[in-house]
Amino acid sequence: xxxxxxxxxxxxxxxxxxxxxxxxxxxxxxxxxxxxxxxxxxxxxxxxxxxxxxxxxxxxxxxxxxxxxxxxxxxxxxxxxxxxxxxxxxxxxxxxxxxxxxxxxxxxxxxxxxxxxxxxxxxxxxxxxxxxxxxxxxxxxxxxxxxxxxxxxxxxxxxxxxxxxxxxxxxxxxxxxxxxxxxxxxxxxxxxxxxxxxxxxxxxxxxxxxxxxxxxxxxxxxxxxxxxxxxxxxxxxxxxxxxxxxxxxxxxxxxxxxxxxxxxxxxxxxxxxxxxxxxxxxxxxxxxxxxxxxxxxxxxxxxxxxxxxxxxxxxxxxxxxxxxxxxxxxxxxxxxxxxxxxxxxxxxxxxxxxxxxxxxxxxxxxxxxxxxxxxxxxxxxxxxxxxxxxxxxxxxxxxxxxxxxxxxxxxxxxxxxxxxxxxxxxxxxxxxxxxxxxxxxxxxxxxxxxxxxxxxxxxxxxxxxxxxxxxxxxxxxxxxxxxxxxxxxxxxxxxxxxxxxxxxxxxxxxxxxxxxxxxxxx
Ligand code: ZN
Numbered sequence: 065x066x067x068x069x070x071x072x073x074x075x076x077x078x079x080x081x082x083x084x085x086x087x088x089x090x091x092x093x094x095x096x097x098x099x100x101x102x103x104x105x106x107x108x109x110x111x112x113x114x115x116x117x118x119x120x121x122x123x124x125x126x127x128x129x130x131x132x133x134x135x136x137x138x139x140x141x142x143x144x145x146x147x148x149x150x151x152x153x154x155x156x157x158x159x160x161x162x163x164x165x166x167x168x169x170x171x172x173x174x175x176x177x178x179x180x181x182x183x184x185x186x187x188x189x190x191x192x193x194x195x196x197x198x199x200x201x202x203x204x205x206x207x208x209x210x211x212x213x214x215x216x217x218x219x220x221x222x223x224x225x226x227x228x229x230x231x232x233x234x235x236x237x238x239x240x241x242x243x244x245x246x247x248x249x250x251x252x253x254x255x256x257x258x259x260x261x262x263x264x265x266x267x268x269x270x271x272x273x274x275x276x277x278x279x280x281x282x283x284x285x286x287x288x289x290x291x292x293x294x295x296x297x298x299x300x301x302x303x304x305x306x307x308x309x310x311x312x313x314x315x316x317x318x319x320x321x322x323x324x325x326x327x328x329x330x331x332x333x334x335x336x337x338x339x340x341x342x343x344x345x346x347x348x349x350x351x352x353x354x355x356x357x358x359x360x361x362x363x364x365x366x367x368x369x370x371x372x373x374x375x376x377x378x379x380x381x382x383x384x385x386x387x388x389x390x391x392x393x394x395x396x397x398x399x400x401x402x403x404x405x406x407x408x409x410x411x412x413x414x415x416x417x418x419x420x421x422x423x424x425x426x427x428x429x430x431x432x433x434x435x436x437x438x439x440x441x442x443x444x445x446x447x448x449x450x451x452x453x454x455x456x457x458x459x460x461x462x463x464x465x466x467x468x469x470x471x472x473x474x475x476x477x478x479x480x481x482x483x484x485x486x487x488x489x490x491x492x493x494x495x496x497x498x499x500x501x502x503x504x505x506x507x508x509x510x511x512x513x514x515x516x517x518x519x520x521x522x523x524x525x526x527x528x529x530x531x532x533x534x535x536x537x538x539x540x541x542x543x544x545x546x547x548x549x550x551x552x553x554x555x556x557x558x559x560x561x562x563x564x565x566x567x568x569x570x571x572x573x574x575x576x577x578x579x580x581x582x583x584x585x586x
Pocket of ligand 1: 123125
């Protein structure tokens with residue numbers, strides 16, 4: 065097993081691996097980003113390719129590629145080895161004699177279901193015509209892996225069973241369900257199928273849309289062992305590089321909207337599915353960008369959802385812009401009726417959430433109605449900062465009925481807003497956990513010894529300092545002696561070659577390994 069792990073280490077680039085989940089920027093010898101393990105405001109998370117380690121200077125999270133997979137995918141060590149071996153193209157030496165893990169079996173069932181749905185689409189003319197009519201045929205359909213679930217009771221169930229899958233397991237994956245007689249039937253029937261992948265591109269769920277007008281229009285997987293709907297945004301694996309480079313995400317309502325946006329050239333569009341935006345979604349977005357453009361339907365439900373999403377995103381300290389669509393439009397209908405230009409310009413024509421709320425209010429009420437002013441006060445009380453509030457105060461005050469002096473009206477309005485603010489739950493971003501200013505460390509080395517080990521970590525100088533390190537008794541500090549001794553024990557003949565990521569684990573003591581990581585990451 066040790067050989068397998070070595071091979072995985074050598075073939076895995078930790079920057080690339082972590083970079084699948086966190087937007088990283090080069091900073092000297094390291095790569096830097098927002099820590100995914102705590103609510104990070106300033107990038108305090110670093111990844112170092114040579115050391116093969118990541119570390120957060122704020123919350124203390126740290127580890128190597130195996131820890132990363134265990135932490136971010138919540139799997140045990142042996143599972144992490146399997147996942148990484150898979151990614152690195154390493155064939156595990158004992159594979160075949162070991163029964164596939166539960167997770168492997170689940171992923172296999174999902175992959176088999178997807179292949180089945182894809183194949184079904186080619187066999188059903190009506191579904192294919194429908195998909196083509198919605199712009200989901202040809203290349204687009206292949207790109208988004210659109211499939212079809214036939215309108216028959218249990219074709220998928222028997223297909224999965226034939227392929228050796230346990231239907232009880234498939235039920236947990238939201239692929240099949242049980243009828244009162246104890247038999248299994250397909251969850252998706254007579255629906256166009258949209259595979260849902262997480263930000264790494266792992267297939268985790270399916271969504272299905274009816275071909276006609278039947279109810280419910282959409283069925284999405286509920287939470288399963290592979291899928292947590294609050295943590296997955298549809299389209300993220302295709303959108304993340306564009307999101308990272310523009311530092312902006314476009315948030316839409318469903319998969320058809322995501323696909324329409326991408327087809328129109330808005331390749332940073334994502335959607336939450338069958339659920340309103342959750343805090344975990346926001347945290348996911350925050351790892352990749354600072355600004356979110358919300359592009360929701362302009363019906364009442366869509367606008368309410370937009371408002372809620374805007375508050376959630378703002379309270380995470382991110383910037384929100386609202387794209388206002390012409391009545392009765394969504395990105396999908398716009399693309400079909402007016403072409404890509406209409407979608408592109410909708411994404412560019414955005415306003416701040418406060419302007420959006422006031423615009424909405426004006427459609428329902430006028431300044432001559434008392435209720436208008438009650439709502440204005442509530443809206444203004446939610447202004448993210450004083451500047452935004454000021455921007456609206458005077459123009460609104462000038463509309464206040466009965467008060468001809470705008471300055472007096474302004475102060476009257478401001479007074480009401482200030483009062484309302486007191487009663488309002490503060491909409492402040494959640495605080496970081498108590499910041500640890502100094503990195504947690506037990507390492508206390510004299511500068512010269514630290515510099516010596518630092519030189520040992522770097523390949524070009526390793527051979528030069530090697531003779532000195534072998535004389536561990538010459539070190540003045542106890543810790544320095546311990547590290548030097550551990551190194552000459554681990555490498556009795558010659559110093560190791562290559563980056564620390566490839567030999568660090570050969571040192572017996574985890575404490576000494578951590579000390580070297582700390583020296584290497586400083
Ligand atoms: Zn952290």
